[in-house]
Amino acid sequence: MRKKVTSTDIAKAAGVSQATVSMVLNKKYNVSFSKETIEKVERAAAELGYTIPKRRQRKNVKDSRLLVVFCPTLTNPYYVMLLQGIETVAKENGYGVFVCNTQRELKLEEQYLKMMHSVSPAGIIYTCNPSNQFMEQVEEIAEKIPLVIISNRDKVKVDAINQDNTKIGSLMARHLLELGHQKVAFIAPPLTKRQAQRFRRVEGFVKEFEKENLSQFVSIKAADDHWDEVLPSVDSEYRIGYNLTKELLKERPDITAIAGLNDMIAFGIIDALHEEKYRVPGDVSVIGCDNIIFSRMMPMALTTIEHFVPLKGRDACDIIMKKIATDAHLYQEITPVSIYHIEYEPKLIVRKTTSYVRAREKKQKNN
Known part of the structure; x- marks a missing residue:
């Protein structure tokens, strides 16, 4: 079976960045490109047999009132706190939230990702990093659907709430x-x-x-x-x-x-x-x-x-809302391209389980 051609493949063939390929093929020019660069990208895309997704898919996304959240587990209150932040903003804006619990299984994550094109949600939020083998696929989806990663990585190519x-x-x-x-x-x-x-x-x-x-x-x-x-x-x-x-x-x-x-x-x-x-x-x-x-x-x-977990959920959903609003209004007949990266400074909360070290006698086993 022939491997699907991606924008990364075109970038390598044309000798340009993946971001350049995305903007040229989708006509989202937030910077000026030379005629030569545009021709190189379009030629490489044609030679590799790359087809630009139809705008009809994007229209379905605009009409959708559903946000999809990828979550590795619902057993840790950390993820529940993230979801509360996401759902608060989603509800304020009239959107519903569907949670995909991947249980940290690669097969489940892959199945959910394959569903995204048919579901056509208005936005997608990953509450953790996508698995490495799916990162390129996630970046491809992010070109068509607003997508935010509540990320622990140092650098990602999509919108992210970062954490050091x-x-x-x-x-x-x-x-x-x-x-x-x-x-x-x-x-x-x-x-x-x-x-x-x-x-x-x-x-x-x-x-x-x-x-x-x-x-x-x-x-x-x-x-x-x-x-x-x-x-x-x-x-x-x-x-x-x-x-x-x-x-x-x-x-x-x-x-x-x-x-x-x-x-x-x-x-x-x-x-x-x-x-x-x-x-x-x-x-x-x-x-x-x-x-x-x-x-x-x-x-x-x-x-x-x-490290302000509920606020991270709110911010992730806010970014989705901003992207949806931006996409609905052209800027001088051009759709703006922007990447959001937000990071909170962690703070120590001292309570009752830590104190100055004290000398103690070596514990003896009970006889």
Whole structure:
């Protein structure tokens, strides 16, 4: 079967950027192109057999009142918070929201992506990064339908709400260092290539300890890869925190602080510590990330990192609304092309689960 020709293929053949190809073929000139460049692109497209999508498809998109949201799981309150932000703006503008729960499965994500051309939604929001093998397909869709990624990558070619996970890891580490903690651990879900944003958070954490020549005292505990391959349950991340903390305490009973990649993992860490008769924060301090609602409701409120999750959902939907409005009004008979990138500065929220390191006697096993 012949492979579908993409704008990237044309860009390589014509010796220009993919963005240039997109603007030339779709007549969206927000910059001037030479006659030679236009001819090169059009010639390469003709030789490769590329067909420009009919405008009729775009008209269907304009008429649609449906937004599609790609979500990897609905078991973590983080994604529920994003959806609340998205749905608030969608409702204000008279749009409905349909959620595609990919469960982090490549086949499911691929199936949903194939449906987008027939569904023709008014806009698409990814609440996480698309899988690497589908990124080019996502960029192609973004040329026809407003699409926003709530992204953890450093750079994407489409509209994105960005997040610097290295900075988040650094904030977590710096807080523990300022409290005098040296013997620390970081507990995370699987650190796979598909989940590079997790690794960046761990990397930011470790680098702060490297600056103080203390990296040899940092333990990294990551769950086995199968945790990303099974259907997530409501307590999946909690159990990762709980189980890995149990293992950690056997290996490093001298630990004085533990960071969880997110708040759900941090809750599992706290329960495991309590079961093993460690006081939080008297014996071991705990920090999480996301500032989900439960982190404020617990009797022992969790120290965490706020990165304004509901606002990211609102902003993603706002961008979709702006794109729809812009597309409905030509600027001097030209459709403007714009890329939005928004990023919030993360903020440390200090609560009751972290404190200054205290000397303690070595824990004795019960006889």
